[in-house]
Amino acid sequence: MEYFINCNTSPLSEYAGALNQQQVQHLYRRLGFSASVQTINAGTGQTAGALVDTLINQAINLAPLPAPVWANWNNSNYPADEDAARQLRRAQQDEWELAYANSLLNNNLRDRLSFFWSNHFVTELDIYDCNAYLYEYTNCLQRNALGNFRTFVSEIGLTNAMLYYLDGVYNNGNNPNENYARELYELFSLGDGNGYTEEDIIETAKALTGYVERGELGCETVMFNPERHDAGPKTIFGQTGNWGYDDVINILFTERPNEIAEFICRKLYEFFVHPDSRDDAGNAQTIISGMAATFVGANFELAPVLSQLFKSEHFYDDDALGVIIKSPYDVYFNIMKETDFAYSDTTVATMINYSGLLSQRLFDPVDVAGWQRDRSWINTNFMIGRWLTMEDVLDSFYQGDNEQFRTFGLDITGNDGLTSNNPDVIARPIIDFILPKGLLNESQYQLAFAAFRSDIDPTYYEGGNDETWTLATWPQAPFQVFLLLTYLSRQPEYQLK
Template identity: 55%
Template sequence: MEYFVNCNSASLNPIAGSLDKQKAEHLYRRLGFSASVDTITNAVGQNVSAYVDNLIAEAISMPEIPEPSWANWTWADYPADEDARNALRAQHTIELRSQYVKGFMTNNLRDRLSFFWSNHLVTEMINHGCNSFQYHYINCLQRNAIGNFREFVRQMGLESAMLYYLDGVYNNGNNPNENYARELYELFTLGEGNGYTEEDIIETARALTGWVNRGDAGCTAVTFDETKYDSGEKTILGQTANFDYDGVIDNLFEQRSNEISWFICKKLYEFFVHPDSDDEENNGNAKQIIDQLALTFRSSDFEIAPVLAQLFKSEHFYDDEAVGVIIKSPFDIYINFVNETGFRSASEDDLIENIIQTCKLLGQEIYNPPGVEGWYRDRYWINTNFMIGRWLSSEMFLQLFWNYNSEQFRDFAISVTPNASTESNPDRVTDAILDKLLPKGIAADELQNAYDVFRDDALVQYYAPPEGDGTWNLYYPGAEVLVFQLMMHIIRQPEFQLK
């Protein structure tokens, strides 16, 4: 896979005019998990600014996953028998993650962002094992995904999943635990070594004490115990006061607004635009873009929506140098493909579970990133073992769709091919399918191979003149087989790994 250097020199100025097909495809590949042919068709011709505003408004107003009946269960609510208890817990886990991943197919920006934040404000379900904690963690991600970042951080730090994960639940006034204080600065708001000291961590840990009341039944939501709180004065980020939990968050955002805004906007930039923003020689412009986004972030009092609106409306976001330069995560591969093709299998629930388990095998286990740093992303996904797994698993899903309904392959090709009922040149059908599934097409020296895969020597006499009589089109018997074969070829191409 080619190492992409960020040569995007376009500005953050609003882009003029309306969405064309390439811009619409690019927008949905980045702010969601791609989109259907119909969604892209409806987006084409829309004013960029107004369309982005509508997508952001949709994300802001979207309701969270409905609260399940077991959302506040403790261990006491589960069966006493261990096998029965574990079976019910497993069922609840499958229900929750299935409902969440289904949202990737339809919720566009809201759950693209909630998934992004799950890889920033990281917890691991394996650490606490409580379905109730996991539901409330996801609810926090969803309701804050495009809200105010300061309030997001404030709420997330008191989620039971987070208090258990980073040992806040063991942070007593007479024996402070520094884990959450350290990650609050290092990973969640400032960046490693950026604007804080070891003494700040020690003093912050004291201020965060007291959230240790775990109840008696297990899986009980953590609450505050005044007797375990250190009420003495603390000096944090140059300020001395009797800081408590809220005081820590307010002081952090008051004293380090520049550092926070830069750190978060850099992560948003690398996630939505280009993973390379650090190269001094080539990326001076990237740093200028991040500077401007960070200014917007501070000016809006850390509201996330204005930053994304500025970015998604910009010349920089739609520049050719930003297209097809991010490597798909495992979830991107399969969810994008399902959204783009509209392919379905016998059971949506089984399909979702297959996707979840396949992503786990490829290093992206939902609810359980490999560590507090989250999944490493981008080039991390491309190594020999993962690459083979990405190919074979994509072939598996294609075969699943084919076995369920082979005609949906013909339907897809018809949906993307202009004048499909009269198009008798198979190369133009190949072009249309490549255009839909690959953000920047295929390498010139590989294009003829794709044409050859789709063509059938036995049908040459029916193809477009001068080879044939022009009677072939996608409605011809067996055309669906050719589409299947072409897709099997496409998923092995390097360009298929990009978005």
């Protein structure tokens, strides 16, 4: 697959014009998992300012997922029989994965961000293996996804999932464990080797000691024990005192605000705009610096900096479209959202399973650094897996209700779908709706047109049309749309967003 150099030179100033269909689709693919024809049509013609404000306000006002009945369970709530307990835990995890995946489908920016943060503040369910901790962790991600980053850092570090995952529960005053202190700086706030020393890590680990009371039943809330806290003086970023957990957060954000802002804004830029933020061909560094200034000026509130980015000329530049490789969840959820085909919890559970097979298992990134995204999603095995599973997905939709394929085509093509006798006229807007920038050239369009016509006797299409054919009336038209979508799902352009 072609590697996209970041040549985007557009500024951070707000995009002033009305958004066209392609730009609205770009916005929804990046801020969520795409959107239906109706949603895209409703956004087309709006300004970036108005549409982004709506999406951000929706995200801010969304309540987290309701707590499941097992949200506060410890090991005493499970059967004494180990096999029965294991089965019940697995059923609860399946239930929560399904609830969260449906939230990804339905809640656009809020859960696009909560999913992003799960790959920043990484934990792995297999390590702590406690469903109550999984709920608490997810709840923290959703509540803080678009809130204050300083508050977010403070809260996530005291979730039970994080305390177990990065060994905070073993961080005693007489024997400090440096694991969380190291990742707090290297992965969560500053970046590798940026603005801290090994001595800062050692001293920070001492300040974070004491959260070691794990209870006797297992899967209980970790408590702070002042007797297990290092009460001596520590020097962190040049500041000396008897520091504890809250002091570490305060010192970090007071002494290293610019480094934090640069690091986090770069990650946001690479996730939402372009994976290459360091190429000299564009002005990514200027954009990131502008975002960082906004971030610091807003006291680390996330909404202002994201609003600035999503409204910018830079975000809507043609060089920002179709340059990010879809994650497995993007591959499946995008087609579900864009076609608006009917689906059930069974469908969503299948997507969760397929995504796991393609290396993106929900709540279980590969390691503490998370999925590296983009080109790591693509290799020979994964590509074949994408093709075969997408064919299965589309086939299941077709078997469930083939007429919804005709409806989808008609929603896109409007009056042409009702009256045009030329299948190529119908196929082109479907192609352009599904792919972020269409196909590479006209010869590629001709191949796609041939796929759309492939189930019909070619004599019907001599000269490119036949007056007996329309998308609205031809009996085999739903299958033609199915064939076209299947063909498109195997194209390089489909792998991009």
